[in-house]
Amino acid sequence: MKAATAAVMREIDRIAINEYGIPGAVLMENAGVAVVRHLETMLAPLSERKFCILAGKGNNGGDGYVIARHLANQGAKVKVFLLGEKAAVGGDARLNLDIIDLMGLDIIEITHERVWDKVKVTVTFADCLIDALAGTGFRGEPSDDMVQLIDMINAAGKPVVAVDIPSGVDADTGRVYGKAVQASHTVTLGLPKPGLFLYPGAECAGQLTVADIGIPAAIVTGQEIKQNIIMADMIGAILPRRSPAAHKGENGRLAVVAGSRGLSGAAAMTAAGALRAGAGLITLAAPASLQAVLAVKLTEVMTRPLAETSAGAVAQAAVQEIIGLASASDVLAIGPGLGCEEETRALVRAVVAAACCPLVIDADALNALAGYTSILTDCSALPVLTPHPGEMARLTGLSIQAVNADRVKVARQAAGEWGSIVVLKGARTVVAFPDGEVYINTSGNAGMATGGTGDALTGIIAGLIAQGLSSHDAAVAGVYIHGLAGDVAAAAGMVGMTATDLIKAVPAAMYGIKGY
Structure with a gap:
């Protein structure tokens, strides 16, 4: 509409x-x-x-x-x-x-x-x-x-x-x-x-x-x-129907680079969001010291240990391994829980510049790009950025108040300047594209204002790209499915709802739209 x-x-x-x-x-x-x-x-x-x-x-x-x-x-x-x-x-x-x-x-x-x-x-x-x-x-x-x-x-x-x-x-x-x-x-x-x-x-x-x-x-x-309102029928037309003879390899290979000491939950929720969105094979690459706990949290997700700093964040020595992982994947999601060490930030910039698959960039990876957004215009595929207003403020140099005062204008300008898809999160998430087209989401509720729901969105969008959707369609469908899953979860009570509740509701939300 x-x-x-x-x-x-x-x-x-x-x-x-x-x-x-x-x-x-x-x-x-x-x-x-x-x-x-x-x-x-x-x-x-x-x-x-x-x-x-x-x-x-x-x-x-x-x-x-x-x-x-x-x-x-x-x-x-x-x-x-x-x-x-x-x-x-x-x-x-x-x-x-x-x-x-x-x-x-x-x-x-x-x-x-x-x-x-x-x-x-x-x-x-x-x-x-x-x-x-x-x-x-x-x-x-x-x-x-x-x-x-x-x-x-x-x-x-x-x-x-x-x-x-x-x-x-x-x-x-x-x-x-x-x-x-x-x-x-x-x-x-x-x-x-x-x-x-x-x-x-x-x-x-x-x-x-x-x-x-x-x-x-x-x-x-x-x-x-160029302003569009995201509705359920639009998403129903976007989502692919899974073949009755499908196998896991046909449903996409997804790599997630996330987590640091004390922030393993962000990594787990990103991978779980992708899993619930239907991605076939997921590899979660995280600092070596987190591998054991993540392997227990995520039974259906493969884990890969990465070189880490003394503080338990991904070290720059892991750059080539991550680039290799990306080359064997349909999409790379990077950022949730990576932390703010400068060495890790340098790694993010190197990976974003060199990765040859579609990217979904969130959280600490976005913070690593503040002042370096020119890297995005050289990406091999149109990257998807998923900032909340605070991250958007850091990326643009605006105040949070200025970002929220005109969310459509800010997201649209950023998408054009960075040659990227910008998913500006918040109540009524805005998805903006480099050509000026903007989509405003209508699903979701206040129960989603809790830690980890943004990590889940990153996983959902990446999981849809892994299954063959374009980054454009995955961003639009992902934000609607994410909000609708929040609405499904809120049926049991909005206050006290968690990101895990939302993630578990993703299949039901997708079934309600497409019937699978």
Whole structure:
């Protein structure tokens, strides 16, 4: 499913109006009707229901005036509060405002202090609140009056339906600069917006419905829309079906280089994630002193001892052995639990520069590349990087706050600069490609905020590559399967869920998507 930025959506509207001759008032009418249809599914019958419509001066407010007309025609009791003066409303919005004015609907301008008591009383006794204040054109911090309205809406404890996007949410980034409406439902128009899937905007959206407002499909397909929302049907089309006559060699050979003294768990979870994702043969290469414990942890995984430093990390003397292991493998996953010794970091850079198979790079291997990302552009295959925001901050020189403020933009720029696939982890993981294409994940839950889940993701992505998926498809499918496994595991309780619980749930998640 495509997600359109505010600018792209404006261009789609412009083409529909100017080139296809669809009047803007028709699109506004269709938008309002779509919201009313959704209200019918929520609150039918609408007759005698009390609705409070909070409207702005722009087209989002115009949608609200259309909604008011149709609700009134169905016998609902409607009050409209306009944030500003009627005289400031223009265009198609003014057309619809004039219609409900002629109908005798109660339209109250919020222009002086005495009105606020009316707003509060209406909000308190309404059955439903309609947020038509700002829409996708909103940027920056809301005005004092809008903040006061948002606070009233959020404190009312009533169903709140946002038109297109909750007011206060940036449509492109999901960022909330001050206050935002906490909607229980959002009816987004034409195409979904990225900010409805990215936090904190996603938390404001509630139940999301995408409404068709009559825009010709050819206009949408003619646009270069590079934001995609990952859905189950997309992953079902990506995952290969295993032959009934398959043997382990056909399901891929995977090498994992991970672990150091005190961090054996990261190595084990990476290998286990790959195993549960279906990889056929896995070799876990780790410091020699860890081999015994890893062999016990991972009965089905082969282990290989590597030369190690006095501190129990992989030593640079192991470079050639790792490169040889990579050459005999379909994919190499490197990084979880490797530690921060400079000798190990130098080893990582040497391996990344020389490996001849696809790479999945995570954790301490990413930290080793800070300041050396130019190495990535020379990799023989498109590498997959899986940073969390802290690692992304170290790689880019940005603050963690800057990374999270616009996750799509940061991931996209990094993917382009590094010639790599960037999987920026977090609530709603973002997968970005060098050509600017971006995928936003929709699976997963807060129970995954625990140690080791990132290591599991590295293994899952690598395990899918081992089975023949391209690095592109494995990254997209891997993040969705990882989140869905988290959702399966959370059925037993989100708090206290562990990365091991998630890993065990991977086969069930994949079965739910593909049926194997």
